[in-house]
Amino acid sequence: MTSALGTETAGLGIARGAEEPPSLRALRYWAYQYKRTWRGSITTSFLYPVLYLTAMGIGLGSLVNRHAHEVDHVRYLVFLAPGLLASTAMQIGGNEATYPVMGAIKWMRTYYAMLASPLRVRDVLFGHLGWIAVRLVTVSGIYLGVMAAFGTIVSPWVLLALPAAVLTGLAFAAPIAAFAATQETDTAFSTIYRLVLIPLFLFSGTFFPVTQLPAWLQYVAYATPLYHGVSLCRDLTLGQLHPAGDVAHGLYLVALTTAGLWAALRTYRSRLVV
Template sequence: MSAVTPVPPGTVGPTAIGPASSPPMAIRELRGLLTNYRRTWRASIVSSVLAPLLSLVALGMSLGKIVDAGPGAHTFGTIDGRPVKYLLFLAPALLANTAMQTALGESMYPVMSSMKWQKTFHASIASPLGSFDVFLGRVLFVGLRVLMNSAIFLGVMTLFGAVRAAGPGGLGALLALPVAALTGLAFATPVIAWAVLQDRDTGFSAVFRFVMIPMFLFSGTFFPVTQLPLVIRPLAYVTPLWHGVDLCRGLALGTATAGSVLLHLAYLSAVVGAGLWYGARTFRRRLNP
């Protein structure tokens, strides 16, 4: 009887976590998710358009007129000696918030459903894909969803005159688009890594209530963080949303400096890297017990 040559570890199969876990393999998982999304995109596109439209009309234009006419208009900064209109101050921050909300929405219930109810993760792991391929494919899919919604929001911003010709070549707002995507990934990678471990959805409502909403309100979206009490400001500065908001706003208004850009990009990239590290372990623990 001839000897069977053992398969080197980490090549193919459900336990692959080594060299075979590579971007090309993760693309296969992404393609599967995109194939499914082709059948469901119409349901999400409506909210993707209506949410930024209503936000800019209600907050940027209606409330913005009141704010601009008030005595505190100068608190939102000045450009060429003139106060920044509230719409221009708010819109780039809402762009970063759109990225955060899209990322969180796509990273919790869909991940738990794929693990617990639909069992699509189990189907993927039964193929040559490894656990990290499944995780990375999901991250790429969420990143594309974030980029799509952010692009729609930027289009609505342009339509309502909330885009200022700033930055290199007057494309500051366009440069904010990949920053918004990076901000979304800073939320998506750790949350996906955490969500795959959940057997109940009670923790998801806590994330929305005690994480997303406070960050939405107090990360510099509606007013500068410097207006917060001194003891609370450090909490805002350590959130990924503040870094995304500040960088998107700085690029859109043309006020960003090289140092601030590098600082924000380094912080957001570090969070994404930590999320990838965490996700590689949680997916392996859950899918390869």
């Protein structure tokens, strides 16, 4: 009897082992969705860094270099590129965690379709954030490729800038998704852009070292996530590592991502399971 049960359980175990993890099944949905728009999306992922690096890095950069010679011991273009990489990751994380989350709850109701299947709330959430991570890998990978083409890559540590950028994006996506799941309309999203993402983009060291800011504003910058994403990506790209500082930047982003996930599990549950 016991052995028969044991065999059965073992058999089940094998069957379970062959199963695709539920959150990966949810992720597949987003991949299917993306099939429709990937061409435009990939093109944008190339164009955006090309335009920014040309306009700001080369155009504005030539002025900066003439007056300041170097920023943080490198040409302005080289200084700027990793900042833009982190900012782009933030923007992708923000975009993908606002309207698509609202759509999956209110417009297309995709989350409800998933929840009618064996998928659970956590699978739905991890599947969506997993997809956002996939997007971040692609976009950041392309960005690094463009940076290489612009000759801004000077250190092998740059390989770690990819996970750093993805982490930066997730540190925004997870808490923003948690917030988006509490909203009835999309009006608050434009407020997030105007009052959170754009100020962070401007004042987190993307375009100039935060040490150029008045002292009190520097402390504000240190408290915000993009500053840590920019610093980490820049240190890795330039190969100018500050071990303690860089570990702290990473931990900050991991902590924010984790807190966002925890909050999102709660807001998703209270929104989707009533």
